[in-house]
Amino acid sequence: xxxxxxxxxxxxxxxxxxxxxxxxxxxxxxxxxxxxxxxxxxxxxxxxxxxxxxxxxxxxxxxxxxxxxxxxxxxxxxxxxxxxxxxxxxxxxxxxxxxxxxxxxxxxxxxxxxxxxxxxxxxxxxxxxxxxxxxxxxxxxxxxxxxxxxxxxxxxxxxxxxxxxxxxxxxxxxxxxxxxxxxxxxxxxxxxxxxxxxxxxxxxxxxxxxxxxxxxxxxxxxxxxxxxxxxxxxxxxxxxxxxxxxxxxxxxxxxxxxxxxxxxxxxxxxxxxxxxxxxxxxxxxxxxxxxxxxxxxxxxxxxxxxxxxxxxxxxxxxxx
Amino acid sequence: xxxxxxxxxxxxxxxxxxxxxxxxxxxxxxxxxxxxxxxxxxxxxxxxxxxxxxxxxxxxxxxxxxxxxxxxxxxxxxxxxxxxxxxxxxxxxxxxxxxxxxxxxxxxxxxxxxxxxxxxxxxxxxxxxxxxxxxxxxxxxxxxxxxxxxxxxxxxxxxxxxxxxxxxxxxxxxxxxxxxxxxxxxxxxxxxxxxxxxxxxxxxxxxxxxxxxxxxxxxxxxxxxxxxxxxxxxxxxxxxxxxxxxxxxxxxxxxxxxxxxxxxxxxxxxxxxxxxxxxxxxxxxxxxxxxxxxxxxxxxxxxxxxxxxxxxxxxxxxxxxxxxxxxxxxxxxxxxxxxxxxxxxxxxxxx
Numbered sequence: 011x012x013x014x015x016x017x018x019x020x021x022x023x024x025x026x027x028x029x030x031x032x033x034x035x036x037x038x039x040x041x042x043x044x045x046x047x048x049x050x051x052x053x054x055x056x057x058x059x060x061x062x063x064x065x066x067x068x069x070x071x072x073x074x075x076x077x078x079x080x081x082x083x084x085x086x087x088x089x090x091x092x093x094x095x096x097x098x099x100x101x102x103x104x105x106x107x108x109x110x111x112x113x114x115x116x117x118x119x120x121x122x123x124x125x126x127x128x129x130x131x132x133x134x135x136x137x138x139x140x141x142x143x144x145x146x147x148x149x150x151x152x153x154x155x156x157x158x159x160x161x162x163x164x165x166x167x168x169x170x171x172x173x174x175x176x177x178x179x180x181x182x183x184x185x186x187x188x189x190x191x192x193x194x195x196x197x198x199x200x201x202x203x204x205x206x207x208x209x210x211x212x213x214x215x216x217x218x219x220x221x222x223x224x225x226x227x228x229x230x231x232x233x234x235x236x237x238x239x240x241x242x243x244x245x246x247x248x249x250x251x252x253x254x255x256x257x258x259x260x261x262x263x264x265x266x267x268x269x270x271x272x273x274x275x276x277x278x279x280x281x282x283x284x285x286x287x288x289x290x291x292x293x294x295x296x297x298x299x300x301x302x303x304x305x306x307x308x309x310x311x312x313x314x315x316x317x318x319x320x321x322x323x324x325x326x327x328x329x330x
Numbered sequence: 331x332x333x334x335x336x337x338x339x340x341x342x343x344x345x346x347x348x349x350x351x352x353x354x355x356x357x358x359x360x361x362x363x364x365x366x367x368x369x370x371x372x373x374x375x376x377x378x379x380x381x382x383x384x385x386x387x388x389x390x391x392x393x394x395x396x397x398x399x400x401x402x403x404x405x406x407x408x409x410x411x412x413x414x415x416x417x418x419x420x421x422x423x424x425x426x427x428x429x430x431x432x433x434x435x436x437x438x439x440x441x442x443x444x445x446x447x448x449x450x451x452x453x454x455x456x457x458x459x460x461x462x463x464x465x466x467x468x469x470x471x472x473x474x475x476x477x478x479x480x481x482x483x484x485x486x487x488x489x490x491x492x493x494x495x496x497x498x499x500x501x502x503x504x505x506x507x508x509x510x511x512x513x514x515x516x517x518x519x520x521x522x523x524x525x526x527x528x529x530x531x532x533x534x535x536x537x538x539x540x541x542x543x544x545x546x547x548x549x550x551x552x553x554x555x556x557x558x559x560x561x562x563x564x565x566x567x568x569x570x571x572x573x574x575x576x577x578x579x580x581x582x583x584x585x586x587x588x589x590x591x592x593x594x595x596x597x598x599x600x601x602x603x604x605x606x607x608x609x610x611x612x613x614x615x616x617x618x619x620x621x622x623x624x625x626x627x628x629x630x631x632x633x634x635x636x637x638x639x640x641x642x643x644x645x646x647x648x649x650x651x652x653x654x655x656x657x658x659x660x661x662x663x664x665x666x667x668x669x670x671x672x673x674x675x676x677x678x679x680x681x
Contacts, residue, residue, distance in 0.1 A: 039525070044599055067497035068528070095462075135393075271673060301674050310444075
């Protein structure tokens with residue numbers, strides 16, 4: 011097995027699936043000749059041709075909307091939005107069409123597509139290049155939202171997403187793109203969507219995280235008996251695994267880099283409260299960004315949840 | 331029934347100063363010698379700023395930075411035509427316009443250093459913050475123009491964007507609305523022919539961007555964007571037209587992005603050195619120098635003096651920028667709302 015970073019793992023998943031399934035077509039800004047601004051699609055246009063890796067004009071709404079038409083026609087489009095902060099102008103196509111086409115047409119049409127977009131903070135990039143607004147997308151019925159936390163998960167989840175019959179938003183944590191290297195099998199494997207993973211077993215407290223925060227959580231909990239859950243799929247999230255852990259530990263801390271109010275942590279906390287209230291031995295805590303726009307480089311470290319904040323929350327629930 | 335021709339159109343192109351630095355006297359805008367010298371100084375200042383910003387980024391002293399190299403005539407020439415009360419809506423690659431309008435230079439650098447305090451535009455200027463989401467600022471200009479007319483102000487509104495933005499819905503929606511209401515807005519498109527790796531022909535099948543105005547019932551003109559006199563002339567005329575209530579104008583400044591998209595980009599991956607070399611020969615600063623030299627108003631020594639003064643200004647601005655204390659973490663919260671929410675106020679205390 012090769013040691014790959016996440017950029018390489020995603021590239022391999024795309025290449026393998028394009029070789030296996032001629033319905034898979036990539037489209038987006040700079041994805042072809044330039045290989046994407048993070049080089050995730052490097053070499054794919056050269057290998058599969060400009061008809062299967064389309065360099066589009068600068069038009070997120072048309073990229074997303076065209077993907078809807080392509081998917082309904084029978085292709086498996088993979089639109090790339092260059093940064094999550096630029097998905098907003100394509101939001102109508104995602105919300106009003108991609109996620110609803112199956113429902114609106116009562117199953118006559120469907121929208122099997124994977125929207126790839128880099129997301130998350132900590133890369134010292136300009137405004138709107140470090141967004142983490144996953145909760146907005148988790149609020150859309152008919153859309154699945156997936157976030158890998160490392161190269162192995164990225165390949166397996168992307169292959170699963172590419173074979174899913176419905177639209178999937180695939181969020182790629184930019185901070186981790188080249189930070190982590192892992193053993194990634196060369197062959198085909200899928201990680202089932204909707205399944206979380208226990209990233210580190212423990213018994214005293216459940217910590218739930220995803221994307222680049224998973225890496226920070228794992229570094230923060232070394233001296234704790236923490237059961238760390240890597241959510242992987244945010245919508246629908248794996249309620250069973252979360253509840254199983256919380257019933258065991260009686261304590262839950264949710265860590266996300268998105269703002270606190272109406273973040274996905276609220277949904278997870280509410281579900282735990284509804285389903286496992288009597289197992290709780292402490293309040294459910296959230297460690298999140300504050301309720302402010304993502305700042306530029308000078309303030310980003312004060313924005314993202316820190317190891318200290320994560321440990322403070324663990325101490326609080328453990329000493330409750 | 332035979333088909334009829336409903337309408338036919340022409341697209342105008344304006345060039346005043348050719349590559350040899352020769353000006354068409356009939357088209358030459360009214361400018362004093364002092365004003366022309368000032369234009370030249372501002373272009374050199376913009377070039378110097380840009381080179382320094384790229385160098386600072388390479389040294390880790392600035393964040394990701396989008397160079398303006400090659401677009402100095404388009405930016406300085408258009409901004410030079412503005413008056414103090416006009417409203418300006420920039421994208422993120424108009425630092426030459428900011429410099430021409432007198433934006434504090436340390437503050438410009440501070441923005442690219444990743445400090446949002448730089449976005450607090452001085453109160454004597456009506457410039458919107460940098461807009462990173464391509465083309466999304468264009469409708470704002472339409473709104474400001476509506477408001478200016480509602481208030482019976484004599485202000486005009488200028489919005490800057492690039493060729494890539496003309497593929498966005500916001501551009502078309504805004505152009506259409508400006509046409510419908512005949513608003514006092516000037517659309518300045520710097521067509522630098524590259525949107526990261528996508529060349530103009532990958533952006534549009536139109537023969538020009540100027541002709542896109544026709545569809546919206548707006549006057550559109552292409553100017554040689556490396557010709558500061560053409561840019562100035564077209565912008566000044568469009569502003570005068572806007573102020574007398576005669577409606578919007580779309581100006582396509584055909585220029586060239588001589589550098590990478592940003593310091594995080596490598597244009598060598600997708601365009602030929604020959605093309606870049608050809609446009610290096612069309613350098614807008616070189617062209618104005620030739621014009622001035624033919625009038626006896628420029629020599630290599632005079633050029634060195636102008637450059638030396640610009641370098642001094644930028645040196646001092648870099649020192650001032652680097653002397654600024656880092657933002658306090660409370661800056662995360664301040665300005666989010668006029669009154670922070672109770673939760674924000676709580677977060678501000680403990681962050």
